[in-house]
Amino acid sequence: MATAKTTSGPGGSIAGAARDAILAGVVALGIFGPLVGLKTEQNMQNELVITTRWGLVAIIVGIVIAGRFLLTTTIWPAMTRNKLRDKPPATAGEVAFRARLARWFAPTGLVFLFIYPALMVYFLGFQGSLKWVDNFGIQILIYVMLGWGLNIVVGLAGLLDLGYVAFYAVGAYSYALLATHFGLSFWLLLPMAGILAAMWGIMLGFPVLRLRGDYLAIVTLAFGEIIRLVLINFRELTNGSAGISSIPKITFFGIYSFDVSAPNNFAKVWGLAMSSAYYKIFLYYLILLLALLTAFVTLRLRKLPVGRAWEALREDEIACRSLGINTTNTKLTAFALGAMFGGFAGSFFAARQGFVSPESFTFMESAVIVAIVVLGGMGSMIGVALAAVAMIGGTELLRELDFLKAVFGEGFDPDQFRMLIFGLAMVLVMIWKPRGFVSAREPTVFLTERKSISSSLVKEGHG
Amino acid sequence: MEIFLQQLINGITLGSIYGLIAIGYTMVFGIIGMVNFAHGDVFMVSAFIAMIFFLLFTTVLGVSSVIMALIAVMIIAMVLTGLLNWAIERVAYRPLRGSFRLAPLISAIGMSIVLSNFIQVAQGPRNKPLPPVLSGTITLMERNNFAATISYKQILIWVVTAVLLAGFWYVVQKTPLGRAQRACEQDRKMAALLGVNVDRTISLTFVMGAALAAVAGTLYLTYYGVVNFSDGFTPGVKAFTAAVLGGIGSLPGAVLGGLLIGLIETFWSGYFSIDYKDVAAFSILAIVLIFMPQGLLGRPEVEKV
Amino acid sequence: MSSVLSSEQTPRPWTADPVLTVEHVQMRFGGLVAVNDLSFEVGRGDITALIGPNGAGKTTVFNCITGFYKPTQGMLLLKHAAGDTFLLERMPDFRISAKAKVARTFQNIRLFSGMTLLENLLVAQHNRLMLASGMTILGVLGMPSYKRAEKESIETAKFWLDKTGLTARADDPAGDLPYGAQRRLEIARAMCTGPELLCLDEPAAGLNPRESAELNTLLLDIRQMGKTSILLIEHDMSVVMEISDHVVVLEYGVKISDGTPSEVRNDPRVIAAYLGVDDEEVEKVEEQLDELTEGATP
Known part of the structure; x- marks a missing residue:
């Protein structure tokens, strides 16, 4: 991409761009030719045979050539022109508008989140709302909560934790095991799962937090993998890869149950038609409140000495030590708190699914959560929430692409492109906005005027 | 003794593959300070390229000599994987160079998802088994019905790894390209001021890393005879572990780390429990890093106040 | 030796109630001895300057005082006005700031x-x-x-x-x-x-003359408030000579002079260290000086 600017930048000749595009085509042919053009399939004798798809390769290469040509001749020059042109300074009206937008965005979003299930039920009925409340609402909110929890560690304290899913797993298995074996209630186990996850956070954090930079990242990744592997192999306790099923549902604070057979079933008590929608809506509000608790605590902490110390740690650890801050303890609190929220989310996840297995806690899961934090803009609560909506909601929406079957024929399965598009989106968003959606930092305290801090000054930490 | 010998042979074989992949991690980290998470999937793609061309040569073109076919396949895989990694660097990493430190990492994670899912879509989710090749073995020791053997495949893997590492070592130590790489590692800006083409050097680093991963991919395919679109992650993480264990940024460290991880894994499976072999590898990584953060052969990081 | 002797003839007020006493400190990095057998006192309420050519080990001394390095040998005793004492070489860095109340700045600013x-x-x-x-x-x-x-x-x-x-x-x-x-x-x-001792690593580096003068005012102000003693590393001699009460000179990790600014300024070994004179010539200059002083004081 950078070469385009140097070899055939804005004024570059059409011939140059054409040569460039042909070159891109050759590269594409080299890569996609064998991998797409020669499809290996097993025949009846279980032997691999090759079928060719040269037409498809020609289409892909054609798209690459055309795309590259367009980029070098039209899109990049236009982008460069835009950049070079002096932007007129924002008028007072624009500034006021932006300030209003910033002020109103969070409350409006909050109101929307609270009426969302009602809207869905109103428009789609109880059964129709199921998918939108469960697959979209609950699923996204779980990731918002995980993103906010990890944001404490990565976004505020600047410690790159690639094994966050371990704490999510600790929370999920704590609830699953204690609820199935001892029949304890969710409301007792929720705080317990959080505390257990926090304790694991401290236990794992203590030896590794003096590591710097990418070493911390790789050790946390290793711990995440170790916990998953132990869950797979410690069959006596965890039932291995088969996982734990029939995990009890959450009760409505012990007053109503959502079990169909229970005498105090919510629908029965109120004489409503049986539907799983009540439980889903209840779960929606529960995870919404849990996520908001995470947000509330984080926002409070940011304005407290410990939160400022986290951010200072992200900016310059040595300076922190010279000011008498116990950096180990400060890091540990960030790690433990992040782990605790991960644990809460985990126990909610186990209760919602009714089933947990190590499959749900792979490295990919950690990577997605880290991606949400970075895409959102490190440290920004709204940014993280937006990133979770875009990434998780977006991929869930991709499940709705069945109409494409009409275009590409019945054999076409849009679902398999879901993760491919997810990955591409991650790459593209990073190139488009390397500092994430909301990159400016809001100061925690001010003397006369609150001014946002440009992301170019904010450091990303070296952990 | 037989078990020991057998595990030693298996461990060195596995370790050679890890070492070859680890070099790609360590070189990229050394030169641009980035953890190239997609490298494991690049390795997986190379194994697919090797599988496709091996099939093409043996079944379609009717090449009868397995050795000739393997050599040709390896060279093709090296070239095409190099091309792939070159393109990845161009598209996904270069625009992010010099920006926010985590951005290339996330981009690489995205690329890793793209690669494995692309292969799943293009080649299907099922395992791709090859007919067995080079299936002979040599018995080294035998007692109580247990024989320590070394297979032709293992000999092939050792020889290829040794030859390629020697050639690679020569390139890095003795050629202008290697000098440019080491200069960029020390100070990219200064190297550019002295006339080193930094972009090209970085591109070539990615190409070299991918070529070695392609060797590993071909050997992996020959050794196990099967490949799947999800095979990138675990060897990738283990190779990265190897790179960190050996001291990230150090080339001999990557090879040493790879061998150690391979040996730990096989000995653990041989003497203790096969279930926990990965736990053992990761635990040792964590322990080494906690007590020796610079790895075995890495330069200690000096905290400059 | 003569320079030390000559300075001992004048009163050395910083020895009376030092806030920091550095005793026989050695800092070794592998084979390299960055600081060797260094002893000096920082007087309470004084501005003490630590000077020396580049690579003399000044920042290393700072890092030992503030706990970023642990000295290989020696003792660093900090005494508060209230009487509490702290052995700095035994404390982790953040406690030195938190408990012993030693604050510092950095040569390459760390904000x-x-x-x-x-x-x-x-x-x-x-x-x-x-x-x-x-x-x-x-x-x-x-x-x-x-x-x-x-x-x-x-x-x-x-x-x-x-x-x-x-x-x-x-x-x-x-x-x-x-x-x-x-x-x-x-x-x-x-x-x-709220430090008892403030350690400044080249506070005037890169400042223009006006800023440098403002810095002097600020430091004199801090001294006047009386609670904080200042130890500073400085290359800018105008800062050193104008505001400091006591100057310690290092060269190759060894103390070569210790006294009031005027004493240090006239110390031939300091002149030699800064101007790069051979050892023989230093001896010659010393002899001449000795003769002069003997001649002057009958």
Whole structure:
């Protein structure tokens, strides 16, 4: 991409761009030719045979050539022109508008989140709302909560934790095991799962937090993998890869149950038609409140000495030590708190699914959560929430692409492109906005005027 | 003794593959300070390229000599994987160079998802088994019905790894390209001021890393005879572990780390429990890093106040 | 030797009640001895300057005092005005700042560049605020006691912003400040920890003459307040000679001179170290000086 600017930048000749595009085509042919053009399939004798798809390769290469040509001749020059042109300074009206937008965005979003299930039920009925409340609402909110929890560690304290899913797993298995074996209630186990996850956070954090930079990242990744592997192999306790099923549902604070057979079933008590929608809506509000608790605590902490110390740690650890801050303890609190929220989310996840297995806690899961934090803009609560909506909601929406079957024929399965598009989106968003959606930092305290801090000054930490 | 010998042979074989992949991690980290998470999937793609061309040569073109076919396949895989990694660097990493430190990492994670899912879509989710090749073995020791053997495949893997590492070592130590790489590692800006083409050097680093991963991919395919679109992650993480264990940024460290991880894994499976072999590898990584953060052969990081 | 002898004839007030006593400190990195058998005192309420050519080991001494390095040998004794004593070589770095009340600045400025000036100064009061927030718990619950403590901290921050002339920029990020202002902010931040001893690593480096003069005023001001003693590394001789009460000179990790600014200025070994004279010539100059002094004092 950078070469385009140097070899055939804005004024570059059409011939140059054409040569460039042909070159891109050759590269594409080299890569996609064998991998797409020669499809290996097993025949009846279980032997691999090759079928060719040269037409498809020609289409892909054609798209690459055309795309590259367009980029070098039209899109990049236009982008460069835009950049070079002096932007007129924002008028007072624009500034006021932006300030209003910033002020109103969070409350409006909050109101929307609270009426969302009602809207869905109103428009789609109880059964129709199921998918939108469960697959979209609950699923996204779980990731918002995980993103906010990890944001404490990565976004505020600047410690790159690639094994966050371990704490999510600790929370999920704590609830699953204690609820199935001892029949304890969710409301007792929720705080317990959080505390257990926090304790694991401290236990794992203590030896590794003096590591710097990418070493911390790789050790946390290793711990995440170790916990998953132990869950797979410690069959006596965890039932291995088969996982734990029939995990009890959450009760409505012990007053109503959502079990169909229970005498105090919510629908029965109120004489409503049986539907799983009540439980889903209840779960929606529960995870919404849990996520908001995470947000509330984080926002409070940011304005407290410990939160400022986290951010200072992200900016310059040595300076922190010279000011008498116990950096180990400060890091540990960030790690433990992040782990605790991960644990809460985990126990909610186990209760919602009714089933947990190590499959749900792979490295990919950690990577997605880290991606949400970075895409959102490190440290920004709204940014993280937006990133979770875009990434998780977006991929869930991709499940709705069945109409494409009409275009590409019945054999076409849009679902398999879901993760491919997810990955591409991650790459593209990073190139488009390397500092994430909301990159400016809001100061925690001010003397006369609150001014946002440009992301170019904010450091990303070296952990 | 037989078990020991057998595990030693298996461990060195596995370790050679890890070492070859680890070099790609360590070189990229050394030169641009980035953890190239997609490298494991690049390795997986190379194994697919090797599988496709091996099939093409043996079944379609009717090449009868397995050795000739393997050599040709390896060279093709090296070239095409190099091309792939070159393109990845161009598209996904270069625009992010010099920006926010985590951005290339996330981009690489995205690329890793793209690669494995692309292969799943293009080649299907099922395992791709090859007919067995080079299936002979040599018995080294035998007692109580247990024989320590070394297979032709293992000999092939050792020889290829040794030859390629020697050639690679020569390139890095003795050629202008290697000098440019080491200069960029020390100070990219200064190297550019002295006339080193930094972009090209970085591109070539990615190409070299991918070529070695392609060797590993071909050997992996020959050794196990099967490949799947999800095979990138675990060897990738283990190779990265190897790179960190050996001291990230150090080339001999990557090879040493790879061998150690391979040996730990096989000995653990041989003497203790096969279930926990990965736990053992990761635990040792964590322990080494906690007590020796610079790895075995890495330069200690000096905290400059 | 003669230089030491000659300086011993004058009174050495900093030995009476030193805030910091450095005794026989050695710092070795592998085979390299960066500081060897170094002893000196920092007088309470004084401005003490540590000078020497590049690579003399000055910053190493600072790093030993502030705990970033642990000296291979020797003792660093810090004594508060209230009488508490601390052996710095036995304390981890953050405790040296938190308990022994030694604050420092860095040669290559280390500010929290993405935080505002005010935030920088509040981070410096971390430990006090942490206690006030009941180790965070009371703070999360929004207790008024914490609010009060925070208000006091903001007042302290304001005081130092005023002193350093940065009040107008209190809500700007530290990274946006010009170089000279960043140096001043770093001093303000160190002062916000309420130190007994303030260690400044080349505070005048890169300052223009006007800024340098302002720095002198600031440091004299701090001394006048009486609570904080200052130890500084400096190359700018105008700063050293104008404001310091006591100068210690290092060369190759060894102390070569120790006295008042005027004594040090006239010490032939210091002149030699700075101008690069052979050892033989130093001896010659010393002999001449000895003759002169003998001739002058019958």
